[in-house]
Amino acid sequence: MARRDSIMQKPKNARGALRRLLSMLGPFxxxxxxxxxxxxxxxxxxxxxxxxxxxxxxxxKLGEGRVDLEKVTSIALKMLACYLTSSLLTVAIHTIMxxxxxxxxxxxRQKVFDKLMTLPVxxxxxxxxxxxxxxxxxxxxxxxxxxxxxxVSIVASTVTVVGSLVMMLLLSPLLSLVTLFSVPxxxxxxxxxxxxxxxxxxxxxxxxxxMNGFVExxxxxxxxxxxxxxxxxxxxxxDQVNTNAAEAYWDAxxxxxxxxxxxxxxxxxxxxxxxxxxxxxxxxxSIDLGKISSFxxxxxxxxxxxxxxxxxxxxxxxxxxAAERVFGLLDEEEEPAxxxxxxxxxxxxxxxxLEHVAFGYDPGVPIIHDLSLQADAGKLIAIxxxxxxxxxxIINLLMRFYDVDSGRIAVDGTDIREATRRSLRSAYAMVxxxxxxxxxTIFDNIAYGRPEATMDEVVAAAKAAHxxxxxxxxxxxxxxxxxxxxxxxSKGQKQLLTIARAMLYNARMLILDEAxxxxxxxxxxxxxxxxxxxxxxxxxxxxxxxxxxxxxxxRILVVNQGDVVEQGTHETxxxxxxxxxxLYAAQFE
Numbered sequence: 001m002a003r004r005d006s007i008m009q010k011p012k013n014a015r016g017a018l019r020r021l022l023s024m025l026g027p028f029x030x031x032x033x034x035x036x037x038x039x040x041x042x043x044x045x046x047x048x049x050x051x052x053x054x055x056x057x058x059x060x061k062l063g064e065g066r067v068d069l070e071k072v073t074s075i076a077l078k079m080l081a082c083y084l085t086s087s088l089l090t091v092a093i094h095t096i097m098x099x100x101x102x103x104x105x106x107x108x109r110q111k112v113f114d115k116l117m118t119l120p121v122x123x124x125x126x127x128x129x130x131x132x133x134x135x136x137x138x139x140x141x142x143x144x145x146x147x148x149x150x151x152v153s154i155v156a157s158t159v160t161v162v163g164s165l166v167m168m169l170l171l172s173p174l175l176s177l178v179t180l181f182s183v184p185x186x187x188x189x190x191x192x193x194x195x196x197x198x199x200x201x202x203x204x205x206x207x208x209x210x211m212n213g214f215v216e217x218x219x220x221x222x223x224x225x226x227x228x229x230x231x232x233x234x235x236x237x238x239d240q241v242n243t244n245a246a247e248a249y250w251d252a253x254x255x256x257x258x259x260x261x262x263x264x265x266x267x268x269x270x271x272x273x274x275x276x277x278x279x280x281x282x283x284x285x286s287i288d289l290g291k292i293s294s295f296x297x298x299x300x301x302x303x304x305x306x307x308x309x310x311x312x313x314x315x316x317x318x319x320x321x322a323a324e325r326v327f328g329l330l331d332e333e334e335e336p337a338x339x340x341x342x343x344x345x346x347x348x349x350x351x352x353x354l355e356h357v358a359f360g361y362d363p364g365v366p367i368i369h370d371l372s373l374q375a376d377a378g379k380l381i382a383i384x385x386x387x388x389x390x391x392x393x394i395i396n397l398l399m400r401f402y403d404v405d406s407g408r409i410a411v412d413g414t415d416i417r418e419a420t421r422r423s424l425r426s427a428y429a430m431v432x433x434x435x436x437x438x439x440x441t442i443f444d445n446i447a448y449g450r451p452e453a454t455m456d457e458v459v460a461a462a463k464a465a466h467x468x469x470x471x472x473x474x475x476x477x478x479x480x481x482x483x484x485x486x487x488x489x490s491k492g493q494k495q496l497l498t499i500a501r502a503m504l505y506n507a508r509m510l511i512l513d514e515a516x517x518x519x520x521x522x523x524x525x526x527x528x529x530x531x532x533x534x535x536x537x538x539x540x541x542x543x544x545x546x547x548x549x550x551x552x553x554x555r556i557l558v559v560n561q562g563d564v565v566e567q568g569t570h571e572t573x574x575x576x577x578x579x580x581x582x583l584y585a586a587q588f589e
Contacts, residue, residue, distance in 0.1 A: 017323040028100045035096050042089035043159040045082040051294055101148035108140050120335040121401040128213030135329050139322035146319035150312045157305030164302035171295045178273045179299055185266050193259055200252035201321035207248040214241045274299050344423040348508040349412050350377035350539030357407035367393050369563055378537045382550035385559035391543045395511055429507040433514035435494040442471055443478040449505035465500035510540045547584050
């Protein structure tokens with residue numbers, strides 16, 4: 001369960017996302033400046049082409065049937081050189097921008113991942129893993145693709161539009177006025193469409209994130225789905241989620257795809273008017289054939305990029321919507337910083353005390369009311385109670401995944417809010433019921449907390465956890481590769497590996513949250529004895545539902561509805577015939 005923030009962050013608007021994207025391009029400013037220069041040169045060379053066409057047309061003597069082939073050939077060679085050089089520069093431009101896009105995406109993913117490492121546990125309680133992955137992969141890919149292709153197109157198109165306009169004004173100011181009617185029309189139309197399409201692209205990114213989250217959830221629970229014959233229901237639920245995503249995609253793109261054809265219609269209308277008025281001017285001998293030919297080509301170059309920008313504007317809106325989601329994650333409130341004068345816990349003895357602690361994940365809904373306990377160094381403290389009593393919450397507070405609402409938790413007399421989180425959490429080794437292994441060797445997984453550990457130390461920990469014999473039966477022993485989350489070994493074996501990892505970790509305090517729930521009773525008892533030997537002089541907190549496994553605890557805390565209702569040894573609690581006695585009897589009836 002997670003603490004709900006009373007004030008949710010507002011989503012960033014497209015303009016703010018664009019400003020932040022531009023600011024993140026700072027490290028690449030010289031490369032982008034080079035691309036801009038190359039775009040300018042490439043498009044100027046391309047713009048020179050229509051002028052050369054006009055010169056060639058003027059070499060045709062109307063009514064005489066004479067053509068100066070030598071001059072026309074010279075002009076054609078100049079055109080070939082201009083267009084060839086322009087094409088080579090365009091290749092260089094795209095190569096540079098692909099490199100910039102690759103490095104930018106890498107930098108942004110690193111920022112997002114670094115941010116995830118600083119977020120509190122509550123953030124991951126509130127958000128689906130699939131949605132987070134969608135922001136890291138899909139959304140950043142959308143931004144990266146836009147940068148590598150669309151940005152170049154926009155820069156090149158802008159240069160072409162401005163250059164073509166200048167040349168048209170030089171050739172015929174009167175015909176230029178006919179062309180310019182399309183500019184305000186295009187601007188007004190694009191602005192209106194932006195207001196309609198931007199929210200739809202934002203919704204599309206959100207729906208894709210939800211779909212990814214659902215798929216990740218279903219894949220993680222595939223065995224449960226099959227066990228309960230839930231396949232048809234899962235398919236029906238996915239059909240609804242998939243339909244929502246598809247409809248969001250359609251709703252966004254059905255407007256986006258109309259932008260290009262509409263802009264094409266506006267530009268073609270402008271071209272028709274140019275042909276009409278140009279013919280009139282030619283008849284009146286106010287303009288020659290060469291200028292008309294050049295003007296028509298420049299008008300196409302003027303309208304073409306505008307049409308191209310219109311075609312990619314929906315991709316830009318999609319990229320900005322994706323950027324909003326990425327920046328929304330980057331703007332999430334991080335885990336509160338350590339106190340200004342926080343101290344690092346060193347030489348921890350393991351004396352832990354909770355004094356009148358109260359806490360609730362949601363404001364006004366307390367989980368723990370007035371909890372006090374004392375765990376002396378080197379003692380085994382068992383925490384038992386019914387489901388929902390607050391046992392795991394106590395562990396979250398001990399590790400300072402959440403801060404108490406009131407009261408105080410201290411380690412060796414130091415309030416943990418006055419200690420650095422890193423030093424506090426490093427003082428604990430933790431084994432949870434939900435095991436976590438990563439893709440790598442058996443050795444690497446056991447030595448996760450101590451990468452410098454030797455093979456002998458890893459083997460000793462594995463033997464103590466009763467997993468050594470199993471490891472030696474594997475093809476490559478401790479160098480055997482296991483799949484992600486240990487999918488190619490059993491649940492119990494995964495848990496034994498995490499127990500071996502905790503045994504190897506040199507911590508003064510140990511937390512076991514139902515850590516042996518997936519092993520048989522005989523192995524569990526052997527592990528308990530081995531752990532007591534290896535964890536001697538260390539403070540151990542054990543959450544257990546099988547009360548038979550904690551009978552030798554130095555102190556048993558019985559938690560019910562957020563309060564410690566009883567505490568003592570197994571014998572004293574059984575003699576009291578109170579709440580613990582009822583729990584114990586219920587398990588053995």
